[in-house]
Amino acid sequence: MKSLIDKLEKDSILTKDEFTSLIQNHSDDDELYAAKKARKIADDIYGKEIYIRGLIEFTNYCRNDCYYCGIQRSNKCAERYRLSKEQILLCCEQGYELGYRTFVLQGGEDPFYSDEAIEDIVRSIKSRFSDCAVTLSIGEKEYESYKRFFDAGADRYLLRHETANDEHYRKLHPAELSLEHRKNCLYQLKDIGYQVGCGFMVGSPFQTAETLAEDFLFIHDLKPQMVGIGPFIPHQKTRFADEKAGTLKQTLFLLSLLRIMEKNVLLPATTALATIDPTGREKGILAGANVVMPNLSPVDVRSKYTLYDGKVCTGEEAAECRHCLERRIESVGYHVVISRGDYKLV
Numbered sequence: 001m002k003s004l005i006d007k008l009e010k011d012s013i014l015t016k017d018e019f020t021s022l023i024q025n026h027s028d029d030d031e032l033y034a035a036k037k038a039r040k041i042a043d044d045i046y047g048k049e050i051y052i053r054g055l056i057e058f059t060n061y062c063r064n065d066c067y068y069c070g071i072q073r074s075n076k077c078a079e080r081y082r083l084s085k086e087q088i089l090l091c092c093e094q095g096y097e098l099g100y101r102t103f104v105l106q107g108g109e110d111p112f113y114s115d116e117a118i119e120d121i122v123r124s125i126k127s128r129f130s131d132c133a134v135t136l137s138i139g140e141k142e143y144e145s146y147k148r149f150f151d152a153g154a155d156r157y158l159l160r161h162e163t164a165n166d167e168h169y170r171k172l173h174p175a176e177l178s179l180e181h182r183k184n185c186l187y188q189l190k191d192i193g194y195q196v197g198c199g200f201m202v203g204s205p206f207q208t209a210e211t212l213a214e215d216f217l218f219i220h221d222l223k224p225q226m227v228g229i230g231p232f233i234p235h236q237k238t239r240f241a242d243e244k245a246g247t248l249k250q251t252l253f254l255l256s257l258l259r260i261m262e263k264n265v266l267l268p269a270t271t272a273l274a275t276i277d278p279t280g281r282e283k284g285i286l287a288g289a290n291v292v293m294p295n296l297s298p299v300d301v302r303s304k305y306t307l308y309d310g311k312v313c314t315g316e317e318a319a320e321c322r323h324c325l326e327r328r329i330e331s332v333g334y335h336v337v338i339s340r341g342d343y344k345l346v
């Protein structure tokens with residue numbers, strides 16, 4: 001399989017069959033080979049620098065019912081909360097002090113926040129912290145809304161496509177959600193001028209080497225600036241409660257392949273990865289990741305933003321998280337930088 005990994009490096013693409021066979025048939029040795037290559041590519045572009053993003057989970061109300069997600073509308077056990085603009089700004093202030101220069105506003109699709117409200121929040125953050133980037137991760141909206149948020153100053157948008165295979169998408173989502181619409185949103189966001197992130201869960205129910213191959217082809221076509229992947233982790237109050245979680249091994253291998261294909265992409269080592277392995281983030285970095293997104297949400301709401309069971313770092317203050325992370329990153333020979341951490345063109 002090493003020849004396929006070499007080919008991916010050289011051509012930045014493989015055929016669907018080649019991706020499928022690489023994902024299905026690789027050895028432990030291939031994983032090491034890919035990780036080494038991936039890390040070298042990341043080092044050549046981003047050096048030993050790791051970018052940090054302050055994640056603010058500002059609402060766990062959601063109008064959608066994604067089958068895998070703990071904050072789906074029909075989970076009556078979820079204790080719902082919303083943050084006010086003032087609370088969000090307070091998180092940013094704390095984050096700024098700690099060296100964060102990107103704030104990621106993530107939430108369920110919560111109609112309580114009108115377009116005007118989101119614009120107002122984005123404008124307020126950008127005017128108070130003019131050297132910071134604002135990333136939105138608030139789901140599927142109309143083109144017009146995306147444009148308004150962009151004009152208000154939002155720089156980036158994260159919208160994982162979840163799976164690029166139609167049939168697989170339908171097994172993870174209720175009928176009113178469609179892959180076509182989600183993909184359209186991603187192309188619109190790019191068109192407007194956002195730095196865009198797509199992505200998927202590793203080991204989600206019904207995922208196969210073939211659906212993953214389609215994810216790679218879609219990512220190659222979209223050319224996003226960021227790709228977020230992390231293991232699927234079951235949530236006890238969802239229909240997937242008894243499904244198996246994605247593995248560390250597979251997530252690391254796919255991170256490496258993404259780095260080898262998309263060279264300069266911003267690639268986070270996610271909280272979900274840290275949840276399935278105590279040193280998951282460090283291992284993610286060694287496999288090719290160059291971004292981490294610690295939590296800046298107020299501690300009293302953190303445990304309520306439970307997309308999956310066992311999420312780590314829900315009890316720590318932002319400052320503790322920040323310092324813990326710094327130590328972890330240094331333990332593998334990298335360091336956190338105080339920077340917006342924009343996408344670098346090679």
Ligand code: SAH
Nearest residue numbers: 068069107108109139160231232233307308
């Ligand atoms: N409402 C926003 C944010 C979704 S939450 C949106 O639609 O984009 C962010 C990501 O968490 C999701 O895109 C999904 O990939 C991931 N996620 C949700 N449930 C999960 C689970 N059980 N295990 C792992 N990741 C999960």
